[in-house]
Amino acid sequence: MYWQRVISIVCIYALLAVSFDLLAHFVGLVSLGGALFIGVGGYLSAIMNTSFGFPPLLAIPIATIAGAGICTLLLLPCLPLRGVYFAIVSLMYPLAMCRVIEALDILGGTDGIMGVDSFPNRWVEQYFVILMVLLFLFGVRRLVNLDLGLVLRAVKDNDQAVRASGMSITFYKAVAVFISSAMGCLGGACLVHIYMWSGMSLFALDFSILPIAATVIGGAGTIVGPVLGCLILVPVSELLREFGTLRIVFYSVILVAFIVFRSEGIMVYGQRKYHQIERWVKV
Amino acid sequence: MSDQPILEVKDVTKTFGGILALNRVSFHVNEGEILGIIGPNGSGKTTLINCITAFIKMTSGKVFFRGKDISRKPAHKIADMGLTRTFQIMRPYYSLPAYKNLVIPLFSPRAKRTGGWRGGGKLGDRNTVGIDILEEIGFERDSFVPYKMASTLPTGYLKRLELARCLALKPEIILCDEVFSGLSMSEIASMVPLIERLQMDGIALVMIEHRLRELFRVANRVMVLNFGEKLIEGTADEVMASKKVKEAYFGSEEVEEVMSYA
Numbered sequence: 001m002y003w004q005r006v007i008s009i010v011c012i013y014a015l016l017a018v019s020f021d022l023l024a025h026f027v028g029l030v031s032l033g034g035a036l037f038i039g040v041g042g043y044l045s046a047i048m049n050t051s052f053g054f055p056p057l058l059a060i061p062i063a064t065i066a067g068a069g070i071c072t073l074l075l076l077p078c079l080p081l082r083g084v085y086f087a088i089v090s091l092m093y094p095l096a097m098c099r100v101i102e103a104l105d106i107l108g109g110t111d112g113i114m115g116v117d118s119f120p121n122r123w124v125e126q127y128f129v130i131l132m133v134l135l136f137l138f139g140v141r142r143l144v145n146l147d148l149g150l151v152l153r154a155v156k157d158n159d160q161a162v163r164a165s166g167m168s169i170t171f172y173k174a175v176a177v178f179i180s181s182a183m184g185c186l187g188g189a190c191l192v193h194i195y196m197w198s199g200m201s202l203f204a205l206d207f208s209i210l211p212i213a214a215t216v217i218g219g220a221g222t223i224v225g226p227v228l229g230c231l232i233l234v235p236v237s238e239l240l241r242e243f244g245t246l247r248i249v250f251y252s253v254i255l256v257a258f259i260v261f262r263s264e265g266i267m268v269y270g271q272r273k274y275h276q277i278e279r280w281v282k283v
Numbered sequence: 284m285s286d287q288p289i290l291e292v293k294d295v296t297k298t299f300g301g302i303l304a305l306n307r308v309s310f311h312v313n314e315g316e317i318l319g320i321i322g323p324n325g326s327g328k329t330t331l332i333n334c335i336t337a338f339i340k341m342t343s344g345k346v347f348f349r350g351k352d353i354s355r356k357p358a359h360k361i362a363d364m365g366l367t368r369t370f371q372i373m374r375p376y377y378s379l380p381a382y383k384n385l386v387i388p389l390f391s392p393r394a395k396r397t398g399g400w401r402g403g404g405k406l407g408d409r410n411t412v413g414i415d416i417l418e419e420i421g422f423e424r425d426s427f428v429p430y431k432m433a434s435t436l437p438t439g440y441l442k443r444l445e446l447a448r449c450l451a452l453k454p455e456i457i458l459c460d461e462v463f464s465g466l467s468m469s470e471i472a473s474m475v476p477l478i479e480r481l482q483m484d485g486i487a488l489v490m491i492e493h494r495l496r497e498l499f500r501v502a503n504r505v506m507v508l509n510f511g512e513k514l515i516e517g518t519a520d521e522v523m524a525s526k527k528v529k530e531a532y533f534g535s536e537e538v539e540e541v542m543s544y545a
């Protein structure tokens with residue numbers, strides 16, 4: 001029962017990590033917006049459920065699409081800019097949202113929104129989130145190999161040539177942000193129905209930082225690697241639950257260690273070893 | 284053919300901080316014409332192209348494309364209208380094979396509209412159209428060159444790739460920034476017929492060049508820039524006979540070489 005819950009949490013972080021990897025390594029936008037996506041998706045689904053009476057399995061898809069739209073609009077102003085602006089703005093929004101909810105006492109204020117319906121039963125919850133991770137994992141892997149994916153990579157490597165080809169780089173960045181934030185909002189929407197509560201902790205920094213650590217550990221730019229990273233990092237972080245917010249220190253140490261010692265990530269390392277062994281066996 | 288010029292540039296001025304890079308430059312390009320632009324290093328030729336195509340914002344002035352004011356349009360909208368450019372410092376997608384480089388422009392709204400991409404919606408189509416365009420521009424189809432990574436291609440092919448990116452958009456005019464520079468004599472000799480073919484296909488060209496001899500062979504008219512100002516404009520002979528040009532290029536062997544050749 002407890003570990004079942006952990007698997008659900010792994011899946012939600014996996015969605016965030018895939019979303020981070022897509023933006024960072026295929027579009028060139030370093031996003032710290034995990035918390036923003038989770039928060040927007042979570043609150044939307046909670047409102048949809050408690051105020052309009054939509055069942056979770058209807059509220060979640062609506063929150064995913066509408067949330068992605070909202071997040072894309074919020075981030076639109078910094079898309080034409082190059083450099084660190086995107087990272088900074090995507091980090092500022094969740095912090096600002098918390099203060100706004102607190103100060104204006106809207107959306108349940110500091111207590112949050114209670115009485116959110118849970119999934120019909122535990123098995124639906126479990127399989128739904130696992131299915132979503134698989135869906136987006138293979139979807140994104142497919143996407144980056146399509147012609148559209150090629151354009152996204154071109155936006156990262158050589159935006160001037162893309163402009164000279166008659167394409168708006170802001171538009172394609174917005175498309176990518178929409179897809180990414182949809183993944184995050186989906187995760188947030190699932191989360192509120194798992195916890196049956198939506199509160200300010202949805203905007204917690206963990207949702208922005210852990211996916212990055214997971215991506216670095218798993219192997220940046222591989223899409224599958226980040227999911228692998230979450231499978232390792234989230235259970236460990238659950239074991240460290242007693243330490244509370246000190247866990248951020250733990251992510252940071254792991255992040256730094258991996259960057260310093262094995263920057264390629266498990267996935268890339270594994271692939272290389274696999275090829276080596278394959279050659280070795282042949283010989 | 285109408286009398287209206289395809290491209291008209293009026294009083295374009297650009298300052299970088301206090302430096303005047305372009306000072307009220309005006310010129311026009313007629314339908315199907317090749318206009319050469321020459322000038323010493325740092326005279327503002329690349330800056331002029333950047334201003335016309337909105338890659339940098341001009342300080343003042345106006346640009347008309349087919350009579351329409353495009354001075355305030357963003358770069359991708361200008362390219363979308365058929366006013367394309369190459370980069371002096373080549374900008375291929377280095378991590379992609381040559382033919383995949385063309386999938387990106389073929390994905391653009393203009394390519395979809397103009398049928399530069401004739402595909403029926405299948406994934407492979409842009410690849411084959413890309414290879415067709417590369418063949419047109421001088422990549423040997425049956426060799427491995429179109430499949431090589433752009434990062435391993437020699438300069439000659441990268442220059443062609445720059446042109447190919449424009450061709451994928453079915454352009455009406457191409458602004459070429461030094462497509463001959465860095466090429467060997469024989470490479471240029473094989474490039475010249477390509478340029479002539481583009482003109483025969485009805486594409487107007489603006490060619491910035493330092494290789495005067497080859498430029499004068501293809502250009503209908505030539506304009507000279509010096510310190511951001513237009514010195515003179517006319518046929519190749521008129522330009523070379525001008526005293527002002529000799530002064531601007533004073534001591535340059537290239538001019539003497541061309542003079543003896545003419």
Ligand SMILES: Nc1ncnc2c1ncn2[C@@H]1O[C@H](COP(=O)(O)OP(=O)(O)OP(=O)(O)O)[C@@H](O)[C@H]1O
Nearest residue numbers: 299302304322323324325326327328329330331371
């Ligand atoms: N981004 C910039 N910032 C400041 N000054 C610039 C910038 N770009 C160009 N300049 C200056 O403007 C002037 C014109 O430069 P430009 O690159 O247009 O010359 P060019 O005619 O293309 O030279 P070349 O033949 O070497 O290519 C130069 O003095 C250059 O230093």
Ligand SMILES: [Mg+2]
Nearest residue numbers: 328329330371
């Ligand atoms: Mg130049």
